[in-house]
Amino acid sequence: MGISDIADTLTRQVEGLGATVSEALFEPVIRLGVTGLSRAGKTVFITSLVANLLDRGRMPALTGGGNIRAAFLQPQPDDTVPRFDYERHLAALTGPAPHWPEGTRAISELRLSFRVAPTGLLGGLRGLRTVHLDIVDYPGEWLLDLGLLDRSFAQWSEAVLARLPGRPESAPFLAALAAADLAAAFTEPAARALAAPFTAHLHAAREAGFSDCSPGRFLLPGEMAGSPALTFAPLPPGEYPRGSLGREMARRFEAYKDKVVKPFFREHFARIDRQVVLVDVLGAIHAGPAALEDLRAAMAGILAAFRPGKAGVLAALLGARRIERILFAATKADHLHHSQHARLTAITGALLREAKDRADFAGAQTLALSLASLRTTTEDVIRHEGEELPALRGRLADGRSVALFPGDLPADPAQLLAPAREGATRWLDADYTLMDFVPAPVTLRPGEGPPHIRLDRAAEFLIGDKL
Numbered sequence: 001m002g003i004s005d006i007a008d009t010l011t012r013q014v015e016g017l018g019a020t021v022s023e024a025l026f027e028p029v030i031r032l033g034v035t036g037l038s039r040a041g042k043t044v045f046i047t048s049l050v051a052n053l054l055d056r057g058r059m060p061a062l063t064g065g066g067n068i069r070a071a072f073l074q075p076q077p078d079d080t081v082p083r084f085d086y087e088r089h090l091a092a093l094t095g096p097a098p099h100w101p102e103g104t105r106a107i108s109e110l111r112l113s114f115r116v117a118p119t120g121l122l123g124g125l126r127g128l129r130t131v132h133l134d135i136v137d138y139p140g141e142w143l144l145d146l147g148l149l150d151r152s153f154a155q156w157s158e159a160v161l162a163r164l165p166g167r168p169e170s171a172p173f174l175a176a177l178a179a180a181d182l183a184a185a186f187t188e189p190a191a192r193a194l195a196a197p198f199t200a201h202l203h204a205a206r207e208a209g210f211s212d213c214s215p216g217r218f219l220l221p222g223e224m225a226g227s228p229a230l231t232f233a234p235l236p237p238g239e240y241p242r243g244s245l246g247r248e249m250a251r252r253f254e255a256y257k258d259k260v261v262k263p264f265f266r267e268h269f270a271r272i273d274r275q276v277v278l279v280d281v282l283g284a285i286h287a288g289p290a291a292l293e294d295l296r297a298a299m300a301g302i303l304a305a306f307r308p309g310k311a312g313v314l315a316a317l318l319g320a321r322r323i324e325r326i327l328f329a330a331t332k333a334d335h336l337h338h339s340q341h342a343r344l345t346a347i348t349g350a351l352l353r354e355a356k357d358r359a360d361f362a363g364a365q366t367l368a369l370s371l372a373s374l375r376t377t378t379e380d381v382i383r384h385e386g387e388e389l390p391a392l393r394g395r396l397a398d399g400r401s402v403a404l405f406p407g408d409l410p411a412d413p414a415q416l417l418a419p420a421r422e423g424a425t426r427w428l429d430a431d432y433t434l435m436d437f438v439p440a441p442v443t444l445r446p447g448e449g450p451p452h453i454r455l456d457r458a459a460e461f462l463i464g465d466k467l
Contacts (some may be wrong), residue, residue: 004257019264025193028215029132035325036278037140037211037298041331042104042138043277045373046111046137047089049459050112053133053450059449059455064467068253070115076134077111081268083112084137094450098439105220107138109267114315118126131466136268136345137232140302141216145261146269147301148214153250157234163212165292166342169204173197173233182235182246186192190245191252199234209287229256274325274462277302281330281348285409285416286434289427292351293420299328303437325365327461330353333453334372335434336406337379341453343409367461372453394437404435 012155036042050073052058056065074085085108089101112133162172176197181189200215213219217230224230232252240246243286275301284295330348333341349356349368356366380403393403409432410416419427443451 002461008073019284022290027130028466029134030463031273032135032462033136033138033269033272033275033344034278035138035140035143035276035316036331037144037280037295039103039283040140040280041276041373042137043089043101044093045276045329045331045455046084046110047086047093047101048373048452048455050086050110050135051090052452052455053112053114053445053459055444055449057445057448058452059459060455062118062459062464063465064460064464067117067119067467068114069117072113073133074111074113074132074209076109078109082106083106083133084108086110090286090450093439094442096441096443100438104137104139106222107136107142107264109416110135110138114467115318120342133300133463135246136272138264138268139215139216139220142264143216143217143269143302144212144214144298145216146265148253148257148261149265153235153253154237156239160234161236163294166195166401167201167205167210168208169197173201177235181247182238183240183244183245186245186248188231191228191248194233194249197231209284209291211291215256216394217256218380228252232256235413262327263332269459272323274327274459275323276327276329276462278329278331279348279352280332281344282332282434284430285347285432289420290425292416293423296351296354296417296420299352300358304362316423323364325367325462327364327458328356329458330366330368330370332372332434333370334375334377334394335437336409337392340406340409341370343411347409347413347416349418365461369454369458370460371458373455374439375451376439394435396441397436397438402435405416406435444466 034042034046036045037459054071054073056062056068059065071231073086087284110137112135114131114133115128116131118127151159156295157275164174173194175192180194184190195426198216202218206213206219215230216225221230224277229252232249235246235249238246240250253330279295279299281295284292332346333344336344345368348370350423356368360366380391380393382391382403382405383389384405389405391403393401395401416427444450
């Protein structure tokens with residue numbers, strides 16, 4: 001870290017000291033980060049969580065929920081961060097024509113405030129206290145980028161080029177790379193001729209179910225689309241002369257870290273207290289062994305960016321927060337019969353073992369859980385060849401209601417993780433299918449949020465101790 005970085009950090013800490021002390025002593029704030037890779041269900045998780053914290057009829061496992069006398073939405077404290085569009089997303093999920101809302105494409109925030117009855121021996125002598133929950137929604141692809149901070153351009157290039165063969169749409173980029181004169185004088189068209197097929201490969205890999213598709217802003221560029229910081233590609237090792245295409249690619253990689261990754265870490269990620277990592281484990285299993293192994297490696301890399309553990313009192317007051325609790329949640333549990341949920345949780349725990357162990361060692365509390373933020377199915381029984389099978393009934397995008405037997409996950413997670421690590425190209429003894437169910441029409445009674453599976457247990461782990 002340079003002198004300017006240190007000075008900037010100290011200035012931010014001093015400016016925020018008064019507000020931080022006030023929050024810590026009088027109106028504590030929990031900053032909850034919610035992330036997950038594409039299609040993990042971040043938007044639905046936040047929408048359903050907020051709705052069920054406002055109307056807690058479906059939250060029996062949230063033990064502190066009985067202390068909440070009122071819950072209400074307030075403007076978030078960060079005026080420069082877009083507000084999470086809770087009302088529009090809830091209308092999409094529970095309206096007369098329910099559908100999935102648009103996914104996360106940039107950072108957003110929402111503040112939910114509670115008026116909580118005090119507990120303990122002196123609880124009756126104190127009035128209601130206020131607890132704020134600031135929910136920060138950000139794309140998981142951006143989180144993958146934090147791992148770039150500790151890598152040089154050469155190290156990053158080596159890792160990316162090693163995993164490219166066999167991945168979707170990698171051949172056009174590799175062909176363009178082989179034809180490029182990296183030692184020639186830099187021109188913008190030459191840079192775009194490499195960056196364009198590399199970016200196309202990242203999009204294709206994500207669509208095919210792969211998880212490690214960084215740099216993340218190449219997938220979600222926003223207003224930075226076409227900028228030099230997003231126009232580079234990995235290169236083979238070599239000494240490239242000053243002013244060459246190869247040297248400029250390395251410079252742009254460093255600019256990406258300085259101008260894109262570091263500001264996100266400093267302004268948003270470094271201020272998080274609790275973290276939810278949503279994982280589409282079923283989607284990775286459906287995509288095959290290579291996708292499952294890529295998810296395991298990506299999640300291990302993500303945890304390297306966390307600062308898990310419990311900050312001391314002085315450090316917390318100075319703004320040096322550390323993530324105290326991390327929830328690893330396998331989503332879409334409603335795509336399985338309830339008898340399979342324990343197996344999904346076990347697979348998730350085994351898949352994230354490396355990441356979880358690292359957080360546990362640093363002193364953070366972690367939990368692996370299978371959940372459904374919005375339950376889209378009901379359980380049924382179907383007969384097949386004279387046998388009764390546990391089934392699910394749900395609605396497809398074309399409006400049809402179908403009942404199907406979702407199959408069984410293996411009781412031993414190693415049956416999936418071992419062939420994935422060994423580079424198997426397909427599952428030998430099973431075909432793990434996944435239906436694309438859509439939200440079903442729902443009538444909510446007063447005091448109830450949308451139906452879910454284990455969202456109350458997730459909330460209890462994440463914020464129950466503060467209520």
